[in-house]
Amino acid sequence: MSTIRDVARLAGVSTATVSRAINAPENVSPQTRERVAKAMQACRYHYNALARGFVTKQSSTLGLIVPSITNPIFAESIRGVQDYAHREGYQVLLGDTDYEYAKEARLCGVLRERQVEGLIITTTRLNGKALQDLLEDRFPFVLLYSTVRRGPFSSVGVDNFRGGYTATEHLIHLGHRRIAMLAGGFSFSDKSLHRWHGYKKCLRDHGLRYDPALVIQTRYTLESGREAIKTILSRERTPTAVFCSNDFMAIGAMQGAREAGVALPGGLSIVGFDDMAIASFISPSLTTIRQPAHEMGRRGTEILLDRIRKGGRKPVHEILDTGIVARESTAAPIALRTEI
Amino acid sequence: MSTIRDVARLAGVSTATVSRAINAPENVSPQTRERVAKAMQACRYHYNALARGFVTKQSSTLGLIVPSITNPIFAESIRGVQDYAHREGYQVLLGDTDYEYAKEARLCGVLRERQVEGLIITTTRLNGKALQDLLEDRFPFVLLYSTVRRGPFSSVGVDNFRGGYTATEHLIHLGHRRIAMLAGGFSFSDKSLHRWHGYKKCLRDHGLRYDPALVIQTRYTLESGREAIKTILSRERTPTAVFCSNDFMAIGAMQGAREAGVALPGGLSIVGFDDMAIASFISPSLTTIRQPAHEMGRRGTEILLDRIRKGGRKPVHEILDTGIVARESTAAPIALRTEI
């Protein structure tokens, strides 16, 4: 690979002039500019952005850590991050944690060694050492999807408590009294914990008893949703509705219910969380809590870049709007309907 | 940020020793090793992998270019790439093309400036200048998802012709005679073109006339699938089955058919392509051609890394197995069934 030195020699100018011709052409006379351009072609010269970063001390790279890229909701966020980052001349180093804190911590380290200028994290452990270290080193980072409203971490998230509350309320208004919840494990998802709190609070506000037998903590996958709902449906007093901590679980629960011979939505109403694109394309279409995934990624990147460029220590907390999208997977429970 | 120089000064050793303590501890005496470790802690020293790459001339970074990260099939491939790459000490710089060649070409340039050691590309233009340039510069890269069996490009793909043929044959065996196809635009997807050839050939082999009015080229999205099938269903002689170039289109077509009042699968059998995870969780579950997406990414990375490390110019072509997964979205056409 040729370097600016080769180009300089060939064009009969100094390396400084070549550098200028690339980064500030207006400071180079048209003739030399032309000569340099020709020489670059002749050398098949390729600019080395890493070398530049080495001297300017800017890697122009961001690190992005998500639980699982195969979940479309995170894929959307990634696009939000990339769209903004690319526009600002940044590239993105991406890593998955599979909801495992160990992987998250390892990734933080690896990406920092790679000199990313900042980190965007959907964390699995809000009070882990990984984030604490970043803070102590004053390393710029911002959290996604969290409900944090204060504290030292910058974050862009949604009100997960409210989301859980709204989902449950929707079911109660439809006439449901026994409402189950498939929750993401609290050990790796504070989001799920907050949604569960919202669910519990809503039950209480409406004079309904909270029944732990109706709540299962499990993984955020299609398979888990299917198995969990079967477990619940096989117990004594079955629910007429279920609130799921994400759309994968909800779609899994749909399938599980079908396999258990339960009619949808008559036999079981299902609410998801995320509103991934496919939710409106399945049958019955999925009632769910919408999250602005793309916007979350975009806005998080904006905040991070701001912090990187302008400095400053004051954490930013931003809560984006969610809302319920009522579709076909929820309806009044059968008992109630037949009374009409 | 402190450097090995700071550490060296603090530990009272040379930078060379610090470097050795990090990269080859066995060549450093236990005592000095200990002193260096202490000094690193005191400095809050963080290793700079970029600086190392600068001197070793290895970025330990790969570039990955996909059409759309929000398609789970590509997300799976990305995981395949990352899983292998990370294990080998490589990080991955990721970019989306949205099936636009201009973005693909731009990404090739940007990533090369970032000194990625190789590129993994799901291309939108097999004979474009972007790939040609890579070849002329002898820059290591490998294609994913392509059907190329020879030529100068290394690739890991599937037999798209065969996939299209198999899908069509499955429908014919069920008794279908009028089979439509929703194809990804040939201008940005050679894969789709090959699948279409397979579809046509299968029709011919079974004595069925190819009807251009039954083929629509469109985008690889849920919305496109829905609209396209509605267009086809609104025409005079409607098909009893449709083969879709990916699962998004197929699921979109399902929804479009439902909205058009067509029963599934009785009124319309649907075959997809990809077998994304959700395909077996919807109702009716989707008959589709399975692609080993994760394996494709993994294997492509393996080939690329091999090329990077061992050198060599001979292109590798690998075709992975596909296969049809028959589920509920396909059945005998109604006319035929009533004859029974």
Next chain:
DNA sequence: TTGTACGCGTTATCAC
């Protein structure tokens, strides 16, 4: 407008 010379953080080479 152009050139010279230095520095960025690390590794590799060669002495000792």
Next chain:
DNA sequence: GTGATAACGCGTACAA
């Protein structure tokens, strides 16, 4: 086992 030092490719004072 350890140290001194020259690279790596580029940007940037500063001088011309």
